Amino acid sequence: MFFVSFVVNLFLHLLKLDIKLTDNVSTYINVRMVCSINIMNKRCLIVTGGGDCPGLNAVIRAIVKRASQEEDWEIVGSIDAFNGVLKTPRELRILSNRTVSGIHVRGGTILGTTNKGGPLAWHVQTDDGRWIEVDRSKEMLQILEEEGIDAVINIGGDGSQAISQKLYEMGLNIVGVPKTIDNDLSATDFAFGFQTAVEVATDAVDKLVTTAESHHRIMILEVMGRAAGWIALYASIAGGAEVCLIPEIPYDINEVREKVESRTEDRRGFANVVIAEGAYPKDGTVISKKLDEIGYRHKKLGGVGIQLKQELEDAGTKADVRVTILGHLQRGGIPCAFDRILATQFGVKAFEMVLDGKFGEMVAYRNNDIVCVPITEAIGTYNLVNVHSNLVHTARGVGISFGD
Ligand code: F6P
Numbered sequence: 342m343f344f345v346s347f348v349v350n351l352f353l354h355l356l357k358l359d360i361k362l363t364d365n366v367s368t369y370i371n372v373r374m375v376c377s378i379n380i381m382n383k384r385c386l387i388v389t390g391g392g393d394c395p396g397l398n399a400v401i402r403a404i405v406k407r408a409s410q411e412e413d414w415e416i417v418g419s420i421d422a423f424n425g426v427l428k429t430p431r432e433l434r435i436l437s438n439r440t441v442s443g444i445h446v447r448g449g450t451i452l453g454t455t456n457k458g459g460p461l462a463w464h465v466q467t468d469d470g471r472w473i474e475v476d477r478s479k480e481m482l483q484i485l486e487e488e489g490i491d492a493v494i495n496i497g498g499d500g501s502q503a504i505s506q507k508l509y510e511m512g513l514n515i516v517g518v519p520k521t522i523d524n525d526l527s528a529t530d531f532a533f534g535f536q537t538a539v540e541v542a543t544d545a546v547d548k549l550v551t552t553a554e555s556h557h558r559i560m561i562l563e564v565m566g567r568a569a570g571w572i573a574l575y576a577s578i579a580g581g582a583e584v585c586l587i588p589e590i591p592y593d594i595n596e597v598r599e600k601v602e603s604r605t606e607d608r609r610g611f612a613n614v615v616i617a618e619g620a621y622p623k624d625g626t627v628i629s630k631k632l633d634e635i636g637y638r639h640k641k642l643g644g645v646g647i648q649l650k651q652e653l654e655d656a657g658t659k660a661d662v663r664v665t666i667l668g669h670l671q672r673g674g675i676p677c678a679f680d681r682i683l684a685t686q687f688g689v690k691a692f693e694m695v696l697d698g699k700f701g702e703m704v705a706y707r708n709n710d711i712v713c714v715p716i717t718e719a720i721g722t723y724n725l726v727n728v729h730s731n732l733v734h735t736a737r738g739v740g741i742s743f744g745d
Contacts, residue, residue: 381415385695386485386493387436389450390422390459390501394522394534395676396684399445400496401452403688405436411696417490421453422501423460426484427477433488445681448674457636459504464636472635482513492695496520498532499720502703506716509701516694517703517716518687522672525569528719529705533684538565538671539575545667546580546613553611556661559601559653563646563666566617568627570726572671573617574733577741583612584742586649588619588627589726592744597649598656600742605660612660616649618642643668686711 387404389397401418408414419425420432434440434452444451458464460481462474485493495505496518505517519526522538542564549560562582566572570587577585584600586592597614604612619642621627628648629640646664653662676684683706690704690711702713726733737743 381413383413383491384415384417384489385692386426386433386488386490387416387418387452388422388493388495388497388501389452389454389520390495390497390504391454391456391520392498392522392672393449393454394520394672395448395537395674396533396680397450397452397454397496397520398441398447399533399676399681399684400518400520400688400691401436401450402441402445403685404494404692405438405441407689407692409438417488418452421455422497423481423504424455424458425452426481426488427460427463431484431488445685446675448672448676455636456500456639457634459500461504461507462636462638478508478511482508482511485513492516492700494518494691494695496691498523499526499723502526502716503720505703506701506720509716514695514698514700516691516700517719518691519703519705519719522572523566523569524571525567525723525725526719527722527724528703528714529707529724531683531706533676533680533687534672535571536679536683537674537677538572539579540677541671541674542572542576542615542667543579545665545670546576546582546615549665550580550611550613553613557605557608557611559605559612559614559658559660559662561614561616561646561649561662561664563616563618563643563664565642565667565671566619567642568619568723568725570617570620573615573620574726574736577615578732578736578739580613580615581739582615582741584614584616584744585736586614586616586620586744587726588617588621589728590743590745591621591623591625593623594649594652594656594744596742597744598653598658600744601653601660602658608660614649616646618645620645622652 405416408416416436418434418436425432460478463477492514494516498521502517505515509515519529519532521532522534524535553560564572601612604610628644629642632641650662687704703716705714
């Protein structure tokens with residue numbers, strides 16, 4: 342009997358029906374087969390889009406685990422953001438509790454991601470070799486219908502949530518989950534990924550302090566953040582840097598020079614400067630370049646640390662200056678506990694928003710609570726450092742100079 346049940350179960354599994362047959366044998370002759378039928382008839386698609394960050398896997402795991410507590414939901418992941426839906430053949434993966442087991446501690450995303458193109462601007466090469474952008478959003482909605490997708494959870498930053506909003510306006514049942522190491526997304530006090538980036542940046546400051554002290558040097562650490570100075574500000578306070586340069590407060594090189602020289606005049610002291618990649622001098626502009634990569638629309642920031650070293654030397658700074666650009670180390674690796682917890686809260690809430698039909702909304706962390714906000718609130722403006730905030734006041738209070 343066991344063998345018959347096993348074969349039938351295997352057959353049903355191959356048919357992709359989640360129907361379980363279990364044996365309830367009382368005697369060899371009197372066999373009662375209990376048939377519990379559980380057909381998953383609703384499907385939710387998970388998408389991770391934009392630059393990766395620690396905590397994405399924790400969100401995926403939380404969604405899958407929460408959904409498994411409902412009888413009729415199947416969770417499907419799209420590989421490399423929405424590309425998995427639009428590629429031929431499609432790259433969609435069914436996610437089970439087993440698939441996501443233990444992934445909350447892993448950095449990156451098991452689904453892969455991209456910060457290029459997308460359904461609204463799909464890149465196609467023409468016969469003469471040029472690349473053009475094609476809007477494939479309508480076609481994508483048709484494919485989602487064909488695949489029986491009832492709802493989509495889009496985990497991403499401002500660019501991804503702008504796509505969510507557009508698709509929602511076209512009729513897609515979509516919920517947003519905010520992620521960014523930059524902490525620049527409005528409508529949420531924090532997104533996961535940021536605290537881990539702060540840990541990495543603070544660790545770098547701590548290490549640079551010791552070598553700066555040994556060599557009586559000025560150490561410049563360039564951190565990420567695009568137009569927001571959050572990572573630089575947090576790492577400066579946590580690491581005890583002397584100077585913190587952020588995009589929200591354009592710097593005066595003479596002020597920076599005075600501060601670092603006051604620490605290194607006798608060639609015995611040392612100074613640590615943290616500079617955000619989007620920082621710029623009062624009379625200058627942000628350093629950025631356009632990349633040749635197909636579909637990369639952003640301006641690639643970076644290099645301001647090297648520029649600052651040159652500016653300090655041109656201004657007559659005598660101490661030796663060294664520059665460290667932290668780069669993608671801030672985005673990789675194991676998420677810190679705070680980010681794992683926040684990501685897990687976001688995942689559970691996002692799936693419950695799907696159950697409640699709260700589409701066109703994004704999960705958010707506000708005043709120590711997990712809430713829903715309209716996606717439009719999140720993408721309207723950037724969350725930048727408030728120069729009059731308590732945090733900036735605190736930094737100034739412990740002598741950190743913003744070069745202003
Ligand atoms: O938005 C996250 C971020 O890491 C920024 O801090 C940085 O400027 C950018 O992405 C780097 O992007 P990429 O991975 O394309 O180099």
